[in-house]
Amino acid sequence: MKIRYILSFVLFLAVSLDSIAGDFMTNVYGRNFRDLGGKWDAIIDLYDQGERMQVYKNNKPSGKTDFYEYSFDGSLRLNVPGDWNSQLPQLEYYEGTVWYSRHFDASDDVLNNASKRQFLYFGAVSYRCKVYLNGEFLVAHEGGFTPFQIEVTDRLVKGDNLLVVQVNNRRTSDAIPALSFDWWNYGGITRDVMLISTPVSYINDYFIRLDKDDPALIHASVALEGCSEGGEVRIEIPELKVDVKASIDGNGCAETSFRVKKLIRWEPGNPKLYKVRISSDRDSIEEEIGFRNISVDGTKILVNGKPTFMRCVSFHEEIPQRRGRAFSENDAQMLISEAEALGVNMIRLAHYPQNEYIVRLAERKGIILWQEIPVWQGIDFDNAATMDKALGMFSEMLRRDRNRCAVGFWGIANETRPSPSRNAFLRKELSFARSIDPTRLYTAAFDNVYFKEEFGEFRIEDELVDDLDVISFNKYMGWYAPWPVEPSKCVWNVAPGKPVIISEFGGEALYGQSGEEDVASSWSEDYQAKLYRDNLEMFKHIPNLAGVSPWILFDFRSPFRFHPTNQEGWNRKGLVSDRGQRKKAWYIMHDWYMILAKEN
Numbered sequence: 001m002k003i004r005y006i007l008s009f010v011l012f013l014a015v016s017l018d019s020i021a022g023d024f025m026t027n028v029y030g031r032n033f034r035d036l037g038g039k040w041d042a043i044i045d046l047y048d049q050g051e052r053m054q055v056y057k058n059n060k061p062s063g064k065t066d067f068y069e070y071s072f073d074g075s076l077r078l079n080v081p082g083d084w085n086s087q088l089p090q091l092e093y094y095e096g097t098v099w100y101s102r103h104f105d106a107s108d109d110v111l112n113n114a115s116k117r118q119f120l121y122f123g124a125v126s127y128r129c130k131v132y133l134n135g136e137f138l139v140a141h142e143g144g145f146t147p148f149q150i151e152v153t154d155r156l157v158k159g160d161n162l163l164v165v166q167v168n169n170r171r172t173s174d175a176i177p178a179l180s181f182d183w184w185n186y187g188g189i190t191r192d193v194m195l196i197s198t199p200v201s202y203i204n205d206y207f208i209r210l211d212k213d214d215p216a217l218i219h220a221s222v223a224l225e226g227c228s229e230g231g232e233v234r235i236e237i238p239e240l241k242v243d244v245k246a247s248i249d250g251n252g253c254a255e256t257s258f259r260v261k262k263l264i265r266w267e268p269g270n271p272k273l274y275k276v277r278i279s280s281d282r283d284s285i286e287e288e289i290g291f292r293n294i295s296v297d298g299t300k301i302l303v304n305g306k307p308t309f310m311r312c313v314s315f316h317e318e319i320p321q322r323r324g325r326a327f328s329e330n331d332a333q334m335l336i337s338e339a340e341a342l343g344v345n346m347i348r349l350a351h352y353p354q355n356e357y358i359v360r361l362a363e364r365k366g367i368i369l370w371q372e373i374p375v376w377q378g379i380d381f382d383n384a385a386t387m388d389k390a391l392g393m394f395s396e397m398l399r400r401d402r403n404r405c406a407v408g409f410w411g412i413a414n415e416t417r418p419s420p421s422r423n424a425f426l427r428k429e430l431s432f433a434r435s436i437d438p439t440r441l442y443t444a445a446f447d448n449v450y451f452k453e454e455f456g457e458f459r460i461e462d463e464l465v466d467d468l469d470v471i472s473f474n475k476y477m478g479w480y481a482p483w484p485v486e487p488s489k490c491v492w493n494v495a496p497g498k499p500v501i502i503s504e505f506g507g508e509a510l511y512g513q514s515g516e517e518d519v520a521s522s523w524s525e526d527y528q529a530k531l532y533r534d535n536l537e538m539f540k541h542i543p544n545l546a547g548v549s550p551w552i553l554f555d556f557r558s559p560f561r562f563h564p565t566n567q568e569g570w571n572r573k574g575l576v577s578d579r580g581q582r583k584k585a586w587y588i589m590h591d592w593y594m595i596l597a598k599e600n
């Protein structure tokens with residue numbers, strides 16, 4: 001029932017927003033698909049004239065007096081998947097519309113039409129887009145970090161098909177994120193595009209997970225599309241000798257719960273995954289799924305019942321050496337292996353859902369994930385349309401990744417300040433998310449912890465603290481905030497009784513630059529290293545500390561950062577430089593994480 005509920009909610013959004021495509025199938029990489037990546041033709045449309053000119057029809061002059069002021073023939077060529085900024089110098093700072101197009105032959109797909117259905121799936125398009133097939137509008141989507149899909153079974157033609165996508169990355173005040181954010185505004189078709197083929201009746205979605213508390217009880221919900229009532233869904237986990245059936249109700253849903261024996265639970269250090277097969281009489285799909293419990297007990301975070309200190313780090317979905325967005329399995333390897341080298345057991349994917357390669361690889365490596373939607377400062381909390389966008393993004397993020405046991409935390413916001421409209425917005429987001437996925441811990445990164453002179457301690461006033469399972473703070477002591485007292489005298493009395501994660505701390509340093517360790521403007525590794533030592537000292541005085549996350553693993557590109565010699569468009573808070581060199585602070589963090597790892 002729950003799955004059906006999500007589906008109808010998302011469809012409701014699709015209707016009411018006309019900007020959120022909504023439903024898409026779970027586990028696309030486990031399906032029968034054709035990769036539509038490669039070189040696409042592209043037209044830059046800074047003044048948004050393409051729609052009026054019907055660029056999506058790709059008209060060609062036929063009569064002697066005909067002409068069109070555009071053509072995909074002889075146009076620019078852009079890689080898909082990929083951001084456009086890193087591909088052409090004239091697009092580095094571009095914010096506006098680019099039209100993409102490609103042809104593909106669908107003869108085989110059309111010939112099989114009677115027994116198959118076809119779907120176009122986009123892993124992500126940044127930030128908003130409209131999709132056209134053979135000159136006809138198909139779907140619009142808003143949100144640069146989540147997938148969408150559209151059925152094209154009756155739209156494909158035998159032979160050549162023309163797919164055109166209008167992509168726009170202009171920042172707007174009602175968007176998520178909004179007008180300014182501290183990372184590069186990459187535009188383009190940034191993730192995989194696939195033509196997926198399914199049987200007429202297919203397994204659309206499933207959610208298979210361990211009970212929130214019980215270590216041996218598995219719940220499974222499956223939703224089918226295109227089937228009539230009756231029949232059964234079968235769930236097999238051969239290694240656990242599970243072979244159960246559940247009957248399909250009138251909504252095409254099946255639910256069951258079953259107990260398992262000798263389950264090896266997934267956890268950092270032992271990322272056990274089981275092959276799971278789900279089948280109906282017409283379709284079947286397989287993937288590897290892990291099972292774990294995550295909960296809170298007082299000020300502790302428990303993974304499989306064991307108190308676990310979160311040795312975390314963040315990264316953006318960016319390969320700094322390429323100055324572009326990460327989009328491939330290799331990119332995921334690069335980012336995650338550097339995080340592993342630091343000694344982490346957790347990654348906060350900043351500040352938006354990152355691609356599935358990253359999430360799946362982290363899971364195989366035994367790394368817990370915090371994923372969030374980009375509700376990042378400056379959001380228009382009074383705008384009902386913005387609220388709908390947040391719910392749409394959340395539901396798309398949950399839909400894609402809720403079978404990933406690595407995801408332990410969903411983040412609802414980053415650095416938002418209390419106000420009646422902000423509180424109402426975040427509460428709605430939270431209750432919506434909890435209703436779909438009650439199995440994870442919910443958190444938000446706050447930035448409003450302050451040192452109160454009158455009490456001689458750090459405190460927070462924010463009623464949202466009561467709503468969340470884990471309270472997280474971005475606190476830049478020694479960088480944006482001078483030390484009010486020595487680090488060893490910093491007493492924290494913040495969210496007492498609840499687990500606290502320091503979700504960001506750090507400062508900037510240019511790799512290779514030496515300087516005075518007490519002068520921030522030296523932009524030196526020495527200053528950054530001292531700042532790390534001081535912060536580690538302060539952490540000893542946070543009684544409910546359950547994890548820390550230095551900001552950030554790599555230097556990353558950001559238009560916020562325009563110091564001409566020290567930054568040049570880069571946020572230099574990385575522990576690792578944009579060229580992959582480890583700074584002094586990396587070693588401090590690494591050594592501490594190694595000690596903690598032994599204790600954990």
Ligand code: GCB
Pocket residue numbers: 182351414415447474504551571573
């Ligand atoms: C923050 C933000 C993060 C920024 C960082 C900074 O608090 O959450 O997105 O990049 O500070 O470097 O200022």
